[in-house]
Amino acid sequence: xxxxxxxxxxxxxxxxxxxxxxxxxxxxxxxxxxxxxxxxxxxxxxxxxxxxxxxxxxxxxxxxxxxxxxxxxxxxxxxxxxxxxxxxxxxxxxxxxxxxxxxxxxxxxxxxxxxxxxxxxxxxxxxxxxxxxxxxxxxxxxxxxxxxxxxxxxxxxxxxxxxxxxxxxxxxxxxxxxxxxxxxxxxxxxxxxxxxxxxxxxxxxxxxxxxxxxxxxxxxxxxxxxxxxxxxxxxxxxxxxxxxxxxxxxxxxxxxxxxxxxxxxxxxxxxxxxxxxxxxxxxxxxxxxxxxxxxxxxxxxxxxxxxxxxxxxxxxxxxxxxxxxxxxxxxxxxxxxxxxxxxxxxxxxxxxxxxxxxxxxxxxxxxxxxxxxxxxxxxxxxxxxxxxxxxxxxxxxxxxxxxxxxxxxxxx
Amino acid sequence: xxxxxxxxxxxxxxxxxxxxxxxxxxxxxxxxxxxxxxxxxxxxxxxxxxxxxxxxxxxxxxxxxxxxxxxxxxxxxxxxxxxxxxxxxxxxxxxxxxxxxxxxxxxxxxxxxxxxxxxxxxxxxxxxxxxxxxxxxxxxxxxxxxxxxxxxxxxxxxxxxxxxxxxxxxxxxxxxxxxxxxxxxxxxxxxxxxxxxxxxxxxxxxxxxxxxxxxxxxxxxxxxxxxxxxxxxxxxxxxxxxxxxxxxxxxxxxxxxxxxxxxxxxxxxxxxxxxxxxxxxxxxxxxxxxxxxxxxxxxxxxxxxxxxxxxxxxxxxxxxxxxxxxxxxxxxxxxxxxxxxxxxxxxxxxxxxxxxxxxxxxxxxxxxxxxxxxxxxxxxxxxxxxxxxxxxxxxxxxxxxxxxxxxxxxxxxxxxxxxxxxxxxxxxxxxxxxxxxxxxxxxxxxxxxxxxxxxxxxxxxxxxxxxxxxxxxxxxxxxxxxxxxxxxxxxxxxxxxxxxxxxxxxxxxxxxxxxxxxxxxxxxxxxxxxxxxxxxxxxxxxxxxxxxxxxxxxxxxxxxxxxxxx
Numbered sequence: 001x002x003x004x005x006x007x008x009x010x011x012x013x014x015x016x017x018x019x020x021x022x023x024x025x026x027x028x029x030x031x032x033x034x035x036x037x038x039x040x041x042x043x044x045x046x047x048x049x050x051x052x053x054x055x056x057x058x059x060x061x062x063x064x065x066x067x068x069x070x071x072x073x074x075x076x077x078x079x080x081x082x083x084x085x086x087x088x089x090x091x092x093x094x095x096x097x098x099x100x101x102x103x104x105x106x107x108x109x110x111x112x113x114x115x116x117x118x119x120x121x122x123x124x125x126x127x128x129x130x131x132x133x134x135x136x137x138x139x140x141x142x143x144x145x146x147x148x149x150x151x152x153x154x155x156x157x158x159x160x161x162x163x164x165x166x167x168x169x170x171x172x173x174x175x176x177x178x179x180x181x182x183x184x185x186x187x188x189x190x191x192x193x194x195x196x197x198x199x200x201x202x203x204x205x206x207x208x209x210x211x212x213x214x215x216x217x218x219x220x221x222x223x224x225x226x227x228x229x230x231x232x233x234x235x236x237x238x239x240x241x242x243x244x245x246x247x248x249x250x251x252x253x254x255x256x257x258x259x260x261x262x263x264x265x266x267x268x269x270x271x272x273x274x275x276x277x278x279x280x281x282x283x284x285x286x287x288x289x290x291x292x293x294x295x296x297x298x299x300x301x302x303x304x305x306x307x308x309x310x311x312x313x314x315x316x317x318x319x320x321x322x323x324x325x326x327x328x329x330x331x332x333x334x335x336x337x338x339x340x341x342x343x344x345x346x347x348x349x350x351x352x353x354x355x356x357x358x359x360x361x362x363x364x365x366x367x368x369x370x371x372x373x374x375x376x377x378x379x380x381x382x383x384x385x386x387x388x389x390x391x392x393x394x395x396x397x398x399x400x401x402x403x404x405x406x407x408x409x410x411x412x
Numbered sequence: 413x414x415x416x417x418x419x420x421x422x423x424x425x426x427x428x429x430x431x432x433x434x435x436x437x438x439x440x441x442x443x444x445x446x447x448x449x450x451x452x453x454x455x456x457x458x459x460x461x462x463x464x465x466x467x468x469x470x471x472x473x474x475x476x477x478x479x480x481x482x483x484x485x486x487x488x489x490x491x492x493x494x495x496x497x498x499x500x501x502x503x504x505x506x507x508x509x510x511x512x513x514x515x516x517x518x519x520x521x522x523x524x525x526x527x528x529x530x531x532x533x534x535x536x537x538x539x540x541x542x543x544x545x546x547x548x549x550x551x552x553x554x555x556x557x558x559x560x561x562x563x564x565x566x567x568x569x570x571x572x573x574x575x576x577x578x579x580x581x582x583x584x585x586x587x588x589x590x591x592x593x594x595x596x597x598x599x600x601x602x603x604x605x606x607x608x609x610x611x612x613x614x615x616x617x618x619x620x621x622x623x624x625x626x627x628x629x630x631x632x633x634x635x636x637x638x639x640x641x642x643x644x645x646x647x648x649x650x651x652x653x654x655x656x657x658x659x660x661x662x663x664x665x666x667x668x669x670x671x672x673x674x675x676x677x678x679x680x681x682x683x684x685x686x687x688x689x690x691x692x693x694x695x696x697x698x699x700x701x702x703x704x705x706x707x708x709x710x711x712x713x714x715x716x717x718x719x720x721x722x723x724x725x726x727x728x729x730x731x732x733x734x735x736x737x738x739x740x741x742x743x744x745x746x747x748x749x750x751x752x753x754x755x756x757x758x759x760x761x762x763x764x765x766x767x768x769x770x771x772x773x774x775x776x777x778x779x780x781x782x783x784x785x786x787x788x789x790x791x792x793x794x795x796x797x798x799x800x801x802x803x804x805x806x807x808x809x810x811x812x813x814x815x816x817x818x819x820x821x822x823x824x825x826x827x828x829x830x831x832x833x834x835x836x837x838x839x840x841x842x843x844x845x846x847x848x849x850x851x852x853x854x855x856x857x858x859x860x861x862x863x864x865x866x867x868x869x870x871x872x873x874x875x876x877x878x879x880x881x882x883x884x885x886x887x888x889x890x891x892x893x894x895x896x897x898x899x900x901x902x903x904x905x906x907x908x909x910x911x912x913x914x915x916x917x918x919x920x921x922x923x924x925x926x927x928x929x930x931x932x933x934x935x936x937x938x939x940x941x942x943x944x945x946x947x948x949x950x951x952x953x954x955x956x957x958x959x960x961x962x963x964x965x966x967x968x969x970x971x972x973x974x975x976x977x978x
Contacts, residue, residue: 081600107603108612114604120597124619133615134605186606 031093032057032222033078033190038087040073047073048246051087055190055222055239060213062233063226064269065243071226074243075192078224079114080107092189113183113221114192118199119175121167127178128154128163134186146185153181157211172200173208180212184219191216193225197232209235230270234258242266264308264408272381274309277410286407289375290352290400295407304410311367311383313404315344317351317397347399354380356396359389370396435783435883442780445773446792449799449851452810453676459666459813460673474654478671481568482650482678485643486633488572489579493632496576496724497583498625502613503721505591506599508706509714515721516588517963522728523581524955526912526929528641529948531574532936533732535645538565571646577728579635583628585962590624591617626689633682637675638803640915641933651675652805652915659809659919669813672806679801733952739945747946751931755947759927762842763910766849767857770906771899773850774857778865779887793858800855804848804916811848811920815839845920849910856909857902864898865891904957911954 031054039049047070055061063071076082077097078089084097084104091112096105113134121130131150135143154160157177167175176196183191196212197205213236216223227233233240234254241251242265250262261267264275276288282301285292293307343349354370357379366389368382373395382398390396500519504512522530538544545562554560564570594617602612618625643653651671659668709717740747777796780789799807815838823833838844868891876886914929921930928947935944 079600079604081603106608107600108606108608110604112604114601116597116601118595118597120595120601122598122602122616122620124616124622133602136606182601182605 031055032059032091033224034088034090034093035074035078036088036090038074038077038084038089040070040077040082040085042073046246048243049086051248053241053248053251055224057222058220059238060216060223060225060236061239061241062237063224063241063243064228064230064233066228066269069243070246071243072194075114075194075224075226078190079112079192080105080110111186111189112192113186113188113190115176115179115183115194115196117195119167119179121175121178121182123167126164126166127159127170130167130178131182131185133182146187150181150185153184153215157181157215173204176200176208177211177215180215184215184221187219188221191221191223193223195227196225197227197229205232212236242269259403261406264306264406267308267310267406270310271383272311274311274380276307276309278305278307279303280305289372289378290380291348291350293348293405293407299407299409306408306410308406308408309400310404311381312365313401314352314370314380314382314384314398315347315401316384316388317399344399346403347401348405350400351397352380352400353395353397356390356392356394358392361387361389370398438776438780439784439789441773441776442789442792442796445777445854446795448773448847449796449854451814452807452848452851453798453802454810455814455817456669456672456676456806456810459669459810474658475674478649478651478654479674481643481648482637484568485571485575485648485650486636488569489575489636490629490633492572492576493580493583494625494629496580497628498587498618498621500580500584500721500724501587501591502617503717505588506706507709507717509709509717511718511721512706515718515725517959518725518729519584519721520581520959520962521725521730521956522578524952524959525578525729525732526641526914526951526955527575527578527635527639528645528914528929528933528936529736529951530578530728530732531571531642531645532932532941532944532948533735534570534574535565535936536941537735538562566646568646568648571642571648574642574646575636575639577724579632580724580728582631582635583625586624586628587621590621594620623690626686630682630686634679634801634803637679637682638805638915640805640918645936651678652803655805655809656915656919665813668809672809675803675806679803679806683801733949736945736949736952739942740949743942744946746943750935750943751926752947755926755928755931756950758925759911759929759950762845762849762927763907765842765846766853766910767903767906769846769850770854770857771861771902773854774861774902775895775899777858778861779891781862782865783883783887797855797858799851800853802852804852804913805919807848807851808916808919811844811851812839815844815847840920840922842922842925845917845922845925848916848920849913852913852916853906853909856905860902860905861895861898864895864901868894901961904961908954908958912951 033055035054036052038051040047051074053061063074065071073082077084080097084099086099088095088099089097091110095101095103096110097103122133125133128150131154132147135146138146151160154163159174159177159181162170162174167178170178176199180196197208200208209232225233225236237254239251240254240257242249242257244265250257250266252260257266258270264273267273274290276286276290278286278288280286280295280299280301280303281292283292284295284297284299284301286295286305286307288307290309295305299305352372354372355376357369357371359369360367362383364386366384366387368384368388368390370380370382372378372380504516504519536542540557540562548554548560548562552560598616598620599612602616603609607615637650637652639650640652640656642648643650644656649657651674655668655671655675658664658671773796777793781793819836819838822837823835827833872890873886876890877883881889911927912929914933917927917930918933921927926934928951932941932944932948932951935941
């Protein structure tokens, strides 16, 4: 169930369209990281199987998935911190671990840097000593160049005055910056990040994401990040790999995985979904309490299917909910009439009416629980933009965005 | 604005209560307890200061050699226990190999065997007339001592070896806890930054664990200063041996006091060094991913790891116990004839009295500290805890002098008021012996009870007070029941240490009173060690009890504080 993803030519167009790093567009022939057929068992349970992917130079990739899916284990296998059970890992074209031939390069020989979830700063060394730790044994000129780089980075990211402090006296954000600089100082070929923001509080996280990304881009290092936070993965990555069900479920650019999910699991990572099950009717539509939804051509009439609708797919018809405008439109005539009234682009030509059960203000959006008119015992989760807080019990109408609705064949 | 009764009571509960007869009693009790411990120390200082004429003589003749031997012994044992203890702890924490689970607690077994027993046993085995050399001579046809070279066990290196074998568990236990508390990602980060496994250990794992290692080494070195059996048997004159010699053989009280004073200075230096080593690095290395599982070893590497762990256990515990069992099996009747039952009774009686007294005093001290946070009480608690660091011989000398002086006072007063002299009431009695033991072991009871008390949160006290209980009632109804486990532990630990104790008991015991330890020493000195084997086995059995507690504590999830006081 995984896609063999190349970090290469097919990506170029999408990458440029997303406006991300131009470095990705200039792809070299040699991949920085190549993972083939990896599998891992823990305590008799198969954690994942047949995982393969490649990362090109300068790319920032994320492994996104729920806890326990094996993404951290995968990272540790690449770093050499766990013995490889099955498959092959190559860095810069050279195999560093191969289960069949028994090749296994220890972590210190792999030129891989890692930022740990708990930062793992050495408590008995100062900030500067921590960052310089990996530079032992370098030749004179090379060493001086790196020392200069370290001082420049300390200066640029506001750590120069903390360079002689002990890690325990630093704030979480400062510790993370030090951990990152320490990993980058020896110029590794690949940088691994294990849920780097989970120890920080929410406000810090947003700030640090930007800063981290900047530091990594500036150094031109290829990076692979493990996270369970979808927003983080979308914000930072050129390539998002969704991990679950024992393998990589989908890999693509952020736009691809969000707008073209291959299955409900992928969708579920990005927010709450409303699910409606049913059977495709003779006209190729799936009847649901929010309307008869057109199904993709691959689904046959009579087949069981599920509609997964994003909470953000609902758009309030207007801001005066008390008046309860509009009605569910089904016939073509009514659709034309509605269009004449001014239907916003990208929505289905009907409105969903429902009774508001509760409304919660979340800042940039409002989260509502609505009981649809067609099925009052069900509860729809809606996320409306901005402030939209109708009274409990009021009846409202909503447009339904086409790109928020995904129809999949139901399980067999 | 009137505060509700609840908030008033809460305020009263949290403020240090200065009034109340019960509290005053506790305070006095705490001061008395501290006084008991400090008395010998003061006596040593006072006595040594007042006899100034013997000092130059001692300095010229005896002191340099004693000092040198003591320093060499401490250096040798210090290095050995660090290597043995850290190495074993590292293997056991970071790797997995067959037998790994058993080795974790087995490595602490040598603690059960007192150093002097190991000394006797190995001398027995390895001396010229012993079985090993006899076998070698038979095997190779050597006739006499000039025909071959065999290292002399009765020497400074021999003493270093014997003491290291029995004392390395102090470092092992503390280092193990420290390594386990380190986040595994520290070492992984070091490896990903280019260090190979052993350089990574020395650059990261060891420095971060250093405070614990230093504490364990300090404990071991305090035991070295305290030891008499090994150094006497091996003819390695150290300060403690010197005190015995000067006091018992030369009848020189002043000289003994001065040696005791020098020993005190050594001990204080040791404590200072250990505090320094610990204070500079306070590392909070609690990571979300703690130790993790060790790296699995296979093949010859696993065998090597297992052998490395087995060696100290075999040499320090298995072999000595086997020898004891052998001798006991053959000579148990002789042991019984020599008064074993009486010695057993004496030992148990003394240990019971000492442990009960120590537990009671520790409770008084701990409660006083809890209810009254004043500097006086806190000072008293700190002082009371010093006794463990003080070498037994030094405490004995000080105590004897203090009690002799007290006896003199009593006699003078009695003569003045009653017209008669009651004689020696305090010196040379069970009271003196018990006092000495309590002075030394109070710290152990205190450690156990204090850590148990620390687990009772202040809000429990506050809750009880708001429900109407007065301070003394709170102690009785809330704290004491919850402290049952700690009190039991305290009793056991002090009991066992009292059973094993040798130097102080030799000096302080009343005439005709011998314990298992002193009798074993006596027999060994008279080359009749085999007949003491059964008694020695009892000592070892007693020594195993705290180890059982330890194993249970080790297997429980979060009990790091328990292992610190063994």
